[in-house]
Amino acid sequence: MAFGRVNPQFRLEDQGITGLDNVHYNLIEPALIEAALRNGEGRLGRGGTFLVSTGKFTGRSPKDKHVVKTDSVADSIWWENNAAMSPEGFDRLYDDMLAHMTQSGGTYYVQDLIGGADPAHSINVRMITELAWHGLFIRHMLRRPEREALDRFVADFTVINCPSFKADPKKHDCKSDTVIALNFDRKTILIGGTEYAGENKKSVFSLLNYILPEKGIMPMHCSANHARGNPVDTAIFFGLSGTGKTTLSADPERILIGDDEHGWSDRGTFNFEGGCYAKTINLDPEAEPEIHATTSKFGTVIENMVYDEDTLELDFADDSLTANMRCAYPLEYISNASSTALGGHPKNIIMLTCDAFGVLPPIARLTPAQAMYHFLSGFTAKVAGTERGVTEPQPTFSTCFGAPFMPRRPEAYGNLLREKIAKHGATCWLVNTGWTGGAYGTGSRMPIKATRALLTAALDGSLSKVDFRKDPNFGFEVPIKVPGVPEVLLDPRRTWGNPEGYDAQAAKLVKMFADNFEQYEPYIDDDVKAAAIG
Numbered sequence: 001m002a003f004g005r006v007n008p009q010f011r012l013e014d015q016g017i018t019g020l021d022n023v024h025y026n027l028i029e030p031a032l033i034e035a036a037l038r039n040g041e042g043r044l045g046r047g048g049t050f051l052v053s054t055g056k057f058t059g060r061s062p063k064d065k066h067v068v069k070t071d072s073v074a075d076s077i078w079w080e081n082n083a084a085m086s087p088e089g090f091d092r093l094y095d096d097m098l099a100h101m102t103q104s105g106g107t108y109y110v111q112d113l114i115g116g117a118d119p120a121h122s123i124n125v126r127m128i129t130e131l132a133w134h135g136l137f138i139r140h141m142l143r144r145p146e147r148e149a150l151d152r153f154v155a156d157f158t159v160i161n162c163p164s165f166k167a168d169p170k171k172h173d174c175k176s177d178t179v180i181a182l183n184f185d186r187k188t189i190l191i192g193g194t195e196y197a198g199e200n201k202k203s204v205f206s207l208l209n210y211i212l213p214e215k216g217i218m219p220m221h222c223s224a225n226h227a228r229g230n231p232v233d234t235a236i237f238f239g240l241s242g243t244g245k246t247t248l249s250a251d252p253e254r255i256l257i258g259d260d261e262h263g264w265s266d267r268g269t270f271n272f273e274g275g276c277y278a279k280t281i282n283l284d285p286e287a288e289p290e291i292h293a294t295t296s297k298f299g300t301v302i303e304n305m306v307y308d309e310d311t312l313e314l315d316f317a318d319d320s321l322t323a324n325m326r327c328a329y330p331l332e333y334i335s336n337a338s339s340t341a342l343g344g345h346p347k348n349i350i351m352l353t354c355d356a357f358g359v360l361p362p363i364a365r366l367t368p369a370q371a372m373y374h375f376l377s378g379f380t381a382k383v384a385g386t387e388r389g390v391t392e393p394q395p396t397f398s399t400c401f402g403a404p405f406m407p408r409r410p411e412a413y414g415n416l417l418r419e420k421i422a423k424h425g426a427t428c429w430l431v432n433t434g435w436t437g438g439a440y441g442t443g444s445r446m447p448i449k450a451t452r453a454l455l456t457a458a459l460d461g462s463l464s465k466v467d468f469r470k471d472p473n474f475g476f477e478v479p480i481k482v483p484g485v486p487e488v489l490l491d492p493r494r495t496w497g498n499p500e501g502y503d504a505q506a507a508k509l510v511k512m513f514a515d516n517f518e519q520y521e522p523y524i525d526d527d528v529k530a531a532a533i534g
Contacts, residue, residue: 089173
């Protein structure tokens, strides 16, 4: 049986998906919560939130992600970064997953949604989920069409997520019984063996990251905001999970465009999504009141948080389930969010890094060539919980500040970014939200108040008016004195108890940068080579 509003010419049967006993199309949030409660998927929390645990998978499984190697994409995928799956393996996986879903006799939930706030560059996505709360999650994450538009909705791509299905590595040409498989020819993504909701949104992000560069659009793993009343004054914040994209872009003095995934076209900046997926560990109601407030609003998905069984009060400090505890909510829950999710061409580009070595300054100004260098390098630390097995920060280089989601070679994105910086004259900054006064284990996290003060100065233009020094290790420019920021903080070497220890750490990091960047040297020009470190 089928229920709900759907294009009568585009039911699952019209896609060749048959045999599912109960299908609910495009349920709204209250109905999805009711279904999830009936199914025993979680609990109703304070304010009508939905509390859920995802079991052993509390982060993404990047090693289980595959791209189907068909002739049409064989020469355009970055295979060193994306595991290949044979078309035959995918076909068997598809057939077996659908057979499993049919035999289970369960209820399935279909959401017809949009990826991309700019209608000129958006795609229609059909999400088929085994779990009702996954339907709720993806309604927050992607963009919802008007109800009337559902009568005409036809998907460009379909995502099928069935956590109860276990893949067979030999039969399905994958690496484990958990699988995420993208097939660009069949316009289908399959997700199996994991309940972690982040796989849903990141699979669509990976899809857009492949499609959009062909149209001259730069897809970006970044947050974005703009000045109140002035969308032309747009800023974007590149960074991996846990570096501060969501926190720092949620500035009450600016309008939030989005917190994680955006495109940069000839028309400006646009959000891919319709919601936010914020980390909640140690979430402070005073430091981040807007995000904290969403954790008691109707429909917010509270993922992998410990709570009091009697009072349902959330414990923001208890990371016994995972440090990657999160909340998912619609963008409109942030009072200063943009109603259009559109912005202008970025005036400022912020590259966020979480430096576990305690070497980098809290902020540095980059030349365009240095910006491309740091974009291709993507230095940060994997922060606890965002991937399985990561329990403390680990230094890493993730090109484009999002290597797990980039199907194409890094220079494809790097060249697009450099062209757009040159065309629109953006000012570029590197911001360290990691450690100061020592490496991880001895130093401390960069004070968020100082980071916010430096960002405010960068975005309002006052930072460009102060005196800068050239960093002897990395060659970028570092401000010497900024109002409201302790002067010692701007010189990392002075924050260490033993300057010689800092010098040794800096030399170690410089070598890591140089060794990592060797892989890109055949693809870059002399300007970027001159900006290289080490």
